[in-house]
Amino acid sequence: MKPTLIYFNGLGRGEIIRFLLSYFEVDFEDIRINSIAELEKYKPDLLFGQVPQYKDCEIGNIVQTNAICRYIAEKYGVRGKDIVERAKIDEIFESTEDIYMAQYIAHRDGNAIEIEKICKILVPKYCAAWETILNKKSNGKYFFGDKATLADLSVFKTMNHLKVFDFKISTESYPKLNAMLADIGSQAQVQKYVHNCRITPLNF
Incomplete structure (x- = not known):
């Protein structure tokens, strides 16, 4: 399954996730939300009704920017040795x-x-x-x-x-x-x- 990121089409707090995925050259689906109406379509599947949401074959869905960042960092070996x-x-x-x-x-x-x-x-x-x-x-x-x-x-x-x-x-x-x-x-x-x-x- 191709990893997927759902987030606003803008440079908000969750933009660091796009940067990390780009840094590790992850081929991911970048779903960019441009309006409240678009956000409403995804809300039923969002744990807290908010973006960003990241999904891959190992963790399934995960939300909250810092949690996603730490997960990606752990997965790609930049979380720290101890x-x-x-x-x-x-x-x-x-x-x-x-x-x-x-x-x-x-x-x-x-x-x-x-x-x-x-x-x-x-x-x-x-x-x-x-x-x-x-x-x-x-x-x-x-x-x-x-x-x-x-x-x-x-x-x-x-x-x-x-x-x-x-x-x-x-x-x-x-x-x-x-x-x-x-x-x-x-x-x-x-x-x-x-x-x-x-x-x-x-x-x-």
């Missing part, structure tokens, strides 16, 4: 959600003051923390060695998300973080995803 590493990966993974939610609200409201705060205060704060982790814990180019994990991939997705929405950010002051992002961004499947990543207005 309980401690998984907890530390989650620490970074969850930190990206702080930025996403701030960005989402500021962009939705057209709040220029909050957008500036995100670019000048919030993002540098998190970049500095990620740089510290890379300096202290990593023996390779990623947070946990020479292989990208859910932590690295979620940070890349978050920073790219900000750029797509034209938030004026820079990682030049964080050399290890900048190098890690550049390494992920240089991969062919990531370049393809970034090239196709566009803001799509929704009829809601």
Whole structure:
């Protein structure tokens, strides 16, 4: 059975699932919802009446963005080697959600003051923390060695998300973080995803 993702045709919170599937070059059916009317058609089969929903031959249906991300990360070997590493990966993974939610609200409201705060205060704060982790814990180019994990991939997705929405950010002051992002961004499947990543207005 071909994996299936049901989600809005837009760059919402669940977009990271599309990125992860693209990163692992999974051939999946990408069902994109463009309106409330379309969403209503799927609701009877959605556990909590919400998207995203992911389906494959092993797990069947699974909902909730972070649960889906962790499942995909586990399936493709980037969830962490033990309980401690998984907890530390989650620490970074969850930190990206702080930025996403701030960005989402500021962009939705057209709040220029909050957008500036995100670019000048919030993002540098998190970049500095990620740089510290890379300096202290990593023996390779990623947070946990020479292989990208859910932590690295979620940070890349978050920073790219900000750029797509034209938030004026820079990682030049964080050399290890900048190098890690550049390494992920240089991969062919990531370049393809970034090239196709566009803001799509929704009829809601």
